[in-house]
Amino acid sequence: EDQVTQSPEALRLQEGESSSLNCSYTVSGLRGLFWYRQDPGKGPEFLFTLYSAGEEKEKERLKATLTKKESFLHITAPKPEDSATYLCAVQDEAQKLVFGQGTRLTINP
Amino acid sequence: KAGVTQTPRYLIKTRGQQVTLSCSPISGHRSVSWYQQTPGQGLQFLFEYFSETQRNKGNFPGRFSGRQFSNSRSEMNVSTLELGDSALYLCASSWRTTQETQYFGPGTRLLVL
Numbered sequence: 001e002d003q004v005t006q007s008p009e010a011l012r013l014q015e016g017e018s019s020s021l022n023c024s025y026t027v028s029g030l031r032g033l034f035w036y037r038q039d040p041g042k043g044p045e046f047l048f049t050l051y052s053a054g055e056e057k058e059k060e061r062l063k064a065t066l067t068k069k070e071s072f073l074h075i076t077a078p079k080p081e082d083s084a085t086y087l088c089a090v091q092d093e094a095q096k097l098v099f100g101q102g103t104r105l106t107i108n109p
Numbered sequence: 110k111a112g113v114t115q116t117p118r119y120l121i122k123t124r125g126q127q128v129t130l131s132c133s134p135i136s137g138h139r140s141v142s143w144y145q146q147t148p149g150q151g152l153q154f155l156f157e158y159f160s161e162t163q164r165n166k167g168n169f170p171g172r173f174s175g176r177q178f179s180n181s182r183s184e185m186n187v188s189t190l191e192l193g194d195s196a197l198y199l200c201a202s203s204w205r206t207t208q209e210t211q212y213f214g215p216g217t218r219l220l221v222l
Contacts (some may be wrong), residue, residue: 034210034211036213041218042215042216043113043199043201043213043214043215043216044152044199044213045213046210046211046212046213049210087152089152094165095157095164095165096154096157096165096167097142097144097154097211098154099144099151099152099153100151101151102151
């Protein structure tokens with residue numbers, strides 16, 4: 001059965017303190033790995049799609065990387081507005097998205 | 110370009126009632142997927158429609174059903190509501206298939222009393 005595990009569940013950082021979020025997965029035939037950001041009471045907002053091991057994508061202070069078993073979302077010099085829940089999802093051979101439980105990130109000013 | 114829209118945004122129902130939620134995808138998108146989000150289970154896939162046909166279904170009971178119209182708009186219906194159906198219901202659209210990036214709407218918050 002496809003499974004996505006995100007760690008840590010929650011992370012509190014000071015503004016400017018860089019860190020990484022982890023997403024480990026087991027999936028039959030990975031079609032893609034997706035990162036989303038979700039603010040309270042809102043729908044997930046698309047960040048990145050990664051398709052193959054070794055791929056990297058960047059957007060502002062965020063950088064996503066992918067290996068055969070996990071993905072990392074690196075946050076460099078975060079600001080308070082980066083506070084949100086970050087969701088990782090994998091797409092399996094049946095083309096369904098399987099989501100992890102998310103990492104709740106808080107950036108203190 | 111307008112994003113995915115969902116109506117209503119909030120809904121309160123009582124046990125045993127039924128409810129219909131609506132989703133309008135991004136213009137040009139033909140695939141619509143529905144998800145249930147709860148604090149305990151996270152985001153769980155309900156079903157996906159493409160060209161008015163259900164192509165994928167998650168592990169939810171038959172009380173959960175959906176349909177898609179020729180203009181790609183989709184509706185989701187839940188019959189005989191239970192307390193555990195209280196959740197945020199999210200709709201996501203993509204251009205052709207779920208293999209492409211899915212863009213989410215703001216969700217419908219359903220509370221069952």
